Amino acid sequence: MFLDRHLLRLTHCILDFGSFLCQFTVVIWSMAMNFVLYRKRKEMCYMPESATEGNVLRKLPQHIAYIVTESKFSYKDLANLIIWAVEFGISYVTVYDPHGEIKRNNKILKDLIQQKNIRADSSGRFDIQISTDLQECKASMKVFNVAVLSLEDGRQGLVRLTKQLSSQVLANQWSIADVVPNSVNKLIQESYGFPDPDLIVRFGNISSLIGFLPWHVRLSEILSLPTHHGLDYYLFRCTLMRYGCLEQRFGK
Incomplete structure (x- = not known):
């Protein structure tokens, strides 16, 4: 015992x-x-010693694109990324995933944006226009423009545009002599009403743009982050500061 x-x-x-x-x-x-x-x-958030938050945030992108290469999505975090961009005065935001899952579930994203769309000074809501069709993406400086796109709007969209142009040539609506880089570029720009992205933020471990609008990224700066899940305001602000520190040489 x-x-x-x-x-x-x-x-x-x-x-x-x-x-x-x-x-x-x-x-x-x-x-x-x-x-x-x-x-x-x-x-x-590494910055050159000469950089200060004030001077780097004077340079903001007019158009920011989020490319999500991850297989799982956090609509809450994507909504945050859109609202934070709008709060910084970025007029155009594109969200892209190649498989179109975000596009198919765009109502979830729209509802979350609506819930979070409250101005910090309590003066009302931001006027945000959300499009899921490339043909509906029309630039407007009076509102904040958001496009939710997928692979069918990227490389596949370029293929469709090429077929359309070929049909117009066969129908004598275009002549072969008119098919030059400037005219083709104008046609492509008209098909996507937004200006080219100044900044692309790629989420995930895939070092590829996975079919994102190939004609529109010639001069875009690309920054990579491991994930969009749980990304907070501090890291988003740091990303904009990193962009502000970049010296764009435009091929020089």
Whole structure:
């Protein structure tokens, strides 16, 4: 009996120590992950010593495009990315995934944007126009313009435009002599009412634009982030600051 009681106490002590060890391990792991995240955030937000937040944020993109190469989507975080861009006064926002899942679920995204669309100064809502059809994307400086696109609007859209142009040549609506780079470029620009993206933010580990509007990215700056999941305002602001520090040479 006496021995059984001591064995029971010893068992409780071992279990308590095991529980403490488990909690201690979780705390250490959490601290290590926070340190890694802090280091990662510093790397993402690296600025030249001469740069200040004020001067780099004077240079903002007119059009920002988010290319999501990940297989799972967070509509809440995508809505945040759109609203934050609008709050910075960025007039055009494009969200692209090649498989069109975001496009098919655009109502979820629209509802979340509507919920978050409240001005910081409580003066009302931003006027945001959302399009899911390339033909409906018409530039307007009176509202903030959002396009939700997929592969069918990218390379496939260029294929459709080529077929359309060929048909017009066969129907004598265009002559072969008129098919020159300037006229083709004008036709392509008219098919996508937005200006070319100044900044492309690519989410995921795929080093590709996966079919995103190939004709429109000739002069775009491309920045990569590992994921859009859980991306906070601080990292979004840092991304804009990184863009503001870039010197665009336009091929020179």
